[in-house]
Amino acid sequence: MFAGVSGKMKEKTLRLAAAVCLAVSAALLSICINQAIRLSGLEKTAAAETSKLEQAQSQIGELKKELAEKEKPGGNVPTAAARKFSYDAKKVQGSGPKIAYLTFDDGPTKNTPLLLSTLKSLNVRATFFVVGVNCQKFPDAVRQEASAGHAVGIHSWTHQYSYIYASMTDFMQDFNRLRNYVTQQLGREPDICRFPGGTNNTVSLRYGRDHIMRQVVRQVESMNIRPIDWNVSPEDAVERVPSSGTIVRRVIRQTGGQHRPVILLHDLSRSTNTVYAVPQIVRSLRAKGYSFGILTAETQAVMFEPS
Structure with a gap:
């Protein structure tokens, strides 16, 4: 009789352990997925910020060029090729x-x-x-x-x-x-x-x-x-x-x-x-x-x- 009870307890224990493992695995998987999503969002944000930086640098370059031209004496500027x-x-x-x-x-x-x-x-x-x-x-x-x-x-x-x-x-x-x-x-x-x-x-x-x-x-x-x-x-x-x-x-x-x-x-x-x-x-x-x-x-x- 005790042996039978012990077997049932073992089965319940194994099932419980399996359930716990599955729960832990699911939690870890969820954490990994959320982390991946967060990293993906960061990459997109970084790409967007990089694009903004490049645009700003381009605008700064254009403004510097216009300022340099403004400081030139006169307007007799030959074409770029010459x-x-x-x-x-x-x-x-x-x-x-x-x-x-x-x-x-x-x-x-x-x-x-x-x-x-x-x-x-x-x-x-x-x-x-x-x-x-x-x-x-x-x-x-x-x-x-x-x-x-x-x-x-x-x-x-x-x-x-x-x-x-x-x-x-x-x-x-x-x-x-x-x-x-x-x-x-x-x-x-x-x-x-x-x-x-x-x-x-x-x-x-x-x-x-x-x-x-x-x-x-x-x-x-x-x-x-x-x-x-x-x-x-x-x-x-x-x-x-x-x-x-x-x-x-x-x-x-x-x-x-x-x-x-x-x-x-x-x-x-x-x-x-x-x-x-x-x-x-x-x-x-x-x-x-x-x-x-x-x-x-x-x-x-x-x-x-x-x-």
């Missing part, structure tokens, strides 16, 4: 009515129709310094720009610095090829141009080991074509295109109290930020008393001191 080859520029300023000149380099592109539509809606005329290889891709663009009342000038056929600045001969071959093309499109010869990198660039020292810009300027002016540079540049053609808001702020800041700001913008294919900045630029400058005009050979505009 900046390290350029000397400080000399402003040539006028007086009288406040006229702003919107200029667009490097087009035409797929975004040119949107730009033309935007300018039309604002009743603003602008100046386009075109690139020949892009004109071939958009063969109607030059005529469309001219028929809308905009000015069309020569920029470069290839826009390849290593070629056009290798020698005076190479430069003029490239220049005349675009000159002939624009003449054919307009039915008249263009009377304005803008050299890639500006009149004061020193790129020829890198590729041709010689200063050619003074000679280039003399040759072009002998053809009754006026080289025109700029005194406002939001640097909208850099690798990381600035936002529309940044472009607007830079233009307004650099314009300052200048009577004849010549604003260097770009007709880019890889970004519409410049196009979307145009309406606010126009509204802001009009509020400051500016009207808008197109550049011609007779315009009192900006020309850097040739290098």
Whole structure:
């Protein structure tokens, strides 16, 4: 009889022990699951905080860049590709009515129709310094720009610095090829141009080991074509295109109290930020008393001191 009772007790004890083990295992599993969930949440939080930190660092970098630009004397900043080859520029300023000149380099592109539509809606005329290889891709663009009342000038056929600045001969071959093309499109010869990198660039020292810009300027002016540079540049053609808001702020800041700001913008294919900045630029400058005009050979505009 005692043996039977002892067996039942043992069975109950084993069942109880098994139940306790299961309960402990379940509790431990629950703790592990909760810990894993907590760690997962921490990882997500850490990832979110890292993203915020990266965004803040990017904004700080942009603000530092804008501050550095603000401290620069003047607004004659060559394009990014030519900046390290350029000397400080000399402003040539006028007086009288406040006229702003919107200029667009490097087009035409797929975004040119949107730009033309935007300018039309604002009743603003602008100046386009075109690139020949892009004109071939958009063969109607030059005529469309001219028929809308905009000015069309020569920029470069290839826009390849290593070629056009290798020698005076190479430069003029490239220049005349675009000159002939624009003449054919307009039915008249263009009377304005803008050299890639500006009149004061020193790129020829890198590729041709010689200063050619003074000679280039003399040759072009002998053809009754006026080289025109700029005194406002939001640097909208850099690798990381600035936002529309940044472009607007830079233009307004650099314009300052200048009577004849010549604003260097770009007709880019890889970004519409410049196009979307145009309406606010126009509204802001009009509020400051500016009207808008197109550049011609007779315009009192900006020309850097040739290098």
